[in-house]
Amino acid sequence: MARLQLSKLEKVYGGGFKAVHGIDLDVQEGEFMVLVGPSGCAKSTTLRMIAGLEEVTSGEIRIGDRIVNALPPGKRRIAMVFQNYALYPHMKVRSNLAFGLRLAHVPKPEREAAVQEVARILEIEPLLDRLPKQLSGGQAQRVALGRALIKKPEVFLFDEPLSNLDAKLRASMRVRITDLHKRLKAEGRPSTVVYVTHDQTEAMTMGDRICVMKDGHIMQVATPKELYDRPANLFVAGFIGSPEMNVIDGEIEGTDFRLGGQVISLDEAVLNRMQSKPQEAALGIRPQHMKLSAGNGLTARLRSAEFMGHEVYLHAMLEGKEITTVAGAAEYDALDRSDERIRLTPDLGHAHIFDRQSGRNVSLPLAG
Numbered sequence: 001m002a003r004l005q006l007s008k009l010e011k012v013y014g015g016g017f018k019a020v021h022g023i024d025l026d027v028q029e030g031e032f033m034v035l036v037g038p039s040g041c042a043k044s045t046t047l048r049m050i051a052g053l054e055e056v057t058s059g060e061i062r063i064g065d066r067i068v069n070a071l072p073p074g075k076r077r078i079a080m081v082f083q084n085y086a087l088y089p090h091m092k093v094r095s096n097l098a099f100g101l102r103l104a105h106v107p108k109p110e111r112e113a114a115v116q117e118v119a120r121i122l123e124i125e126p127l128l129d130r131l132p133k134q135l136s137g138g139q140a141q142r143v144a145l146g147r148a149l150i151k152k153p154e155v156f157l158f159d160e161p162l163s164n165l166d167a168k169l170r171a172s173m174r175v176r177i178t179d180l181h182k183r184l185k186a187e188g189r190p191s192t193v194v195y196v197t198h199d200q201t202e203a204m205t206m207g208d209r210i211c212v213m214k215d216g217h218i219m220q221v222a223t224p225k226e227l228y229d230r231p232a233n234l235f236v237a238g239f240i241g242s243p244e245m246n247v248i249d250g251e252i253e254g255t256d257f258r259l260g261g262q263v264i265s266l267d268e269a270v271l272n273r274m275q276s277k278p279q280e281a282a283l284g285i286r287p288q289h290m291k292l293s294a295g296n297g298l299t300a301r302l303r304s305a306e307f308m309g310h311e312v313y314l315h316a317m318l319e320g321k322e323i324t325t326v327a328g329a330a331e332y333d334a335l336d337r338s339d340e341r342i343r344l345t346p347d348l349g350h351a352h353i354f355d356r357q358s359g360r361n362v363s364l365p366l367a368g
């Protein structure tokens with residue numbers, strides 16, 4: 001297994017469109033790195049450059065101590081798992097698994113042992129003599145995983161591998177893949193992974209670290225918890241977390257945060273963390289930190305409520321902006337709904353202040 005390093009990596013497509021803007025990314029040996037971002041942010045382009053399926057315009061890709069820019073895919077010691085499985089339809093699972101080794105002229109007994117080993121790890125032994133059309137989506141994806149695993153690559157590349165599966169199967173495959181990653185590490189065979197998805201649940205549950213991308217730029221690289229607790233900018237704040245963080249535009253005057261006709265007094269909990277005081281600011285607060293309060297607090301107009309079981313998402317208008325708050329089911333039942341007005345108090349200990357001009361989070365990181 002090897003470390004993967006991207007340095008000043010850039011991609012300009014034929015028509016002159018710059019898709020990747022000189023990105024730097026360092027994936028440690030044995031690390032599970034997720035690339036996530038909205039459609040068109042260049043996750044696939046980046047992955048395909050690492051795989052050797054797309055030419056690099058400038059910059060460097062290093063796997064271990066080798067610069068691989070000029071190497072064809074087959075020489076890069078990588079294995080890729082695609083969303084459409086890419087299994088050979090006329091070959092049984094056994095032959096699909098062994099195919100790469102056969103091409104590499106690995107002797108038959110060794111090939112068979114490797115197939116057994118991978119089939120054991122992925123629990124697909126009973127499927128070895130089936131054809132791909134006799135497999136369910138989840139089984140086919142495990143075979144595709146097996147085909148990558150059997151090559152003992154230095155880096156695994158995954159391109160949205162679960163997007164063709166239904167929600168339940170996706171959830172169980174997520175666990176299977178991360179379990180496999182942990183198991184290989186425990187067995188002394190750590191695998192370096194780059195996993196592309198647009199699904200933030202996949203990113204948050206699978207990644208050791210996540211690289212959030214937008215328009216061919218890296219917005220932040222951090223652990224899931226760090227991204228959630230300390231988003232570096234408005235984009236990451238809005239992209240990570242569900243329901244989405246509330247972002248309330250306002251102006252800072254002294255210790256007041258003014259939004260429309262209302263004022264939030266910024267206390268030490270937030271003032272002490274601020275590196276600068278942007279005049280055009282935005283207050284970021286996650287829905288669970290926007291508390292229903294009696295009597296005082298911000299006044300908002302309740303628009304709708306979504307019953308989620310033990311909690312209720314309340315959608316309200318605050319000075320012309322839609323915001324969400326999470327209330328306990330009992331708290332919601334007890335709420336006086338005789339008029340549409342509700343009172344809300346942000347827990348400033350968990351608030352972020354963003355500079356609206358640059359989008360940067362100017363509140364110092366919240367404690368661990």
Ligand SMILES: Nc1ncnc2c1ncn2[C@@H]1O[C@H](COP(=O)(O)OP(=O)(O)OP(=O)(O)O)[C@@H](O)[C@H]1O
Pocket residue numbers: 013014015017019037038039040041042043044045046198
């Ligand atoms: N062959 C190409 N020629 C020109 N532009 C391209 C080409 N392939 C992709 N692009 C552009 O490069 C940008 C990045 O595309 P890419 O497919 O890498 O994004 P993505 O983040 O993987 O999106 P998705 O999640 O929709 O697959 C997009 O604006 C896309 O239109």
